[in-house]
Amino acid sequence: MFSSKLLLAACLTLLFTCTSAYATEQSAMASWQDNGNSQRLKVFVANVSNESSNQFVAPADRIAVFDNDGTLWAEQPAYFQLYFALDQIKAMAAADPALAQRWQDKPLYKAALSGDLKAVAAYGEKGLLELVETSHSGMTTDQFEQSVNDWLSKATHPTTGKLYTEMVYQPMLELLDYLRANNFRIYIVSGGGIDFIRPWAEEVYGIPKENVIGSRISIKYGYIDGEPVIIRKPALDFIDDKAGKPVAIHQFIGKRPILAVGNSDGDLQMLEWTATNTKPSLNVYIHHTDAVREWAYDSDSHIGKLKQGLIDAKKNNWLVVDMKNDWLRVFPN
Amino acid sequence: MFSSKLLLAACLTLLFTCTSAYATEQSAMASWQDNGNSQRLKVFVANVSNESSNQFVAPADRIAVFDNDGTLWAEQPAYFQLYFALDQIKAMAAADPALAQRWQDKPLYKAALSGDLKAVAAYGEKGLLELVETSHSGMTTDQFEQSVNDWLSKATHPTTGKLYTEMVYQPMLELLDYLRANNFRIYIVSGGGIDFIRPWAEEVYGIPKENVIGSRISIKYGYIDGEPVIIRKPALDFIDDKAGKPVAIHQFIGKRPILAVGNSDGDLQMLEWTATNTKPSLNVYIHHTDAVREWAYDSDSHIGKLKQGLIDAKKNNWLVVDMKNDWLRVFPN
DSSP, X not given: OOOHHHHHXXXXXXXXXXHHHHHHHHHTXXXXXXXXXXXXXXXXXXXXXXXXXXXXXXXXXXEEEEOOBTTTBOOOSSOHHHHHHHHHHHHHHXXXXXXXXXXXXXXXXXXXXXXXXXXXXXXXXXXXXXXXXXXXXXXXXXXXXXXXXXXXXXXBOTTXXXXXXXXXXXXXHHHHHHXXXXXXXXXXXXXXXXXXXXXXHHHHHSOOGGGEEEEXXXXXXXXXXXXXEEEEEEEEEEOOSTTHHHHHHHHHTOSOOSEEEESSXXXXXXXXXXXXXXXXXXXXXEEEEOTTTSOEXXXXXXXXXXXXXXXXXXXXXXXXXXXXXXXXXXXXX | OOOHHHHHHHHHHHHHHHHHHHHHHHHTTTTBOSSHHHHHHHHHHHHHHOTTSTTOOOGGXXXXXXXXXXXXXXXXXXXXXXXXXXXXXXXXXXXOHHHHHHHTTSHHHHHHHTTOHHHHHTTHHHHHHHHHHHXXXXXXXXXXXXXXXXXXXXXXXXXXXXXXXXXXXHHHHHHHHHHXXXXXXXXXXXXXXXXXXXXXXXXXXXXXXXXXXXXXXXXXXXXXXXXXXXXXEEEEEEOOSTTHHHHHHHHHTOXXXXXXXXXXXXXXXXXXXXXXXXXXXXXXXXXXEOTTTSOEESTTOSSSOOSHHHHHHHHHTOEEEEHHHHBSOSSXX
């Protein structure tokens, strides 16, 4: 009652599907140099995904965690979120002349308004956090998300002139794709703001909002004109950096990762924690070695300092990716 | 080159698959009375899952949030986590006679050790939280998980004699299955402890650890004998109740739910927040009306008080499930 033509069509479809899968496998991580480092990543992923391997890990436990600044997108000459904070401070001053006047008497804000990053940096982390608190609070969560989207759609990087979302790393986008194809559950675990990253993580990285973990400002549930809202308060709730990263991983995920990728000493505890997993695991450091296509920095950098991490990576045989030699391309087209 | 027998086998397989799917649809939510309330749930799920419906919601946004105590499992005559806390307090005293001696001078602990729930209750929420802090801290996260699993494997409910995990609601297990079959992403958002629920949520509810949100104790990353650990501290970090629920939903998920299910006034803000979703949404209250098979309580109860919630449910046409009339069965076999 069925024609053999129908069967043939079904077989051709199957053949096409198999061929596509093979082609995908061949083109996976196309921007990575085909060398020992990329092979190590692929072999790890293949083993934990292979049911007949003694390295097999069930998909539910294939948790991968990625730092964001300097790991998924660039972080030089300053964290991109700081440029956002400064632009917001300027917008606040422009909208409120009395406030702008008062800020002229506050050296930190005066430096911020004049765009003097060096003067701002002189106030250290405390000054930076104050500017973030001021510029990231006093509005609803919906309003803040809108302001992030508005800014990212037009703000450009001070030296490359690119949109910030164009300064993500092409090889890392391919690694994310490769992990997803192998049923990994991917989380961002960033020192940056959770609500600064969420608005664009799905579109840019394919990582949904619920899989973004980051530093948090205090928020409060309340009502405006009888309508429920969540208001952002000018106070830090949690800093997702250093020893905060394993804490946040436990609070948000409740499982140890099997793959952790970072680029600085701020990621060290996240990698340490991942290494305690009784299941097979891999730790990866992205080493910024390419002064031509990106930036070269590690142990002496004021941003993304990587000193102890390199020592521990060597001691523990973690994978250190050399951007200059391991990546055929840094940014997307 | 292919026999028609092979084709026939393929078709029979297909037919079987289709029949199974049909049977599953017919038997979905089998413990629910087939009436207007269960129909309303099914119609909502069908509409948001139907691409050609104007109520369609993409799977990524099909977020459902469930309270736990009184919504997914019972909560009478006291929260099950309190029985765990009291048993832990007793075990701590048994293991440390000097501590047991000191506790005899502290009325709250003396009441706890004698199992006098009424006397413990007289210390109000403050006393309850102190017992939770004391019994849930001072160990690693791994050790705590083990103690929860050990306790649940043998502790029994004071009036039914069942294991606590046998006191989950069969109709709710079926609702969770039905939502999963329609690609919902299900989260628990509980006033109970996140690390008390996570160890068993996957096995009992099919809800993975990363989808459990709850109240949190402070935790700290550190080292024991050079090995990284996360230590539980005797201090509350976050209470996931009332206005805390929308806050936690924002922090952990970052999206508004389209379905919220609770049973008390402590869930009211979670339902309010869900109703602000611009996508189609449904709010559900489970009303404890069955004094024979479970417990009957609402506006006057010391646990799971439901007063304002019923008023708001009526005003906003939220679905109120009547346990006595809507559930053919309450607990699994």
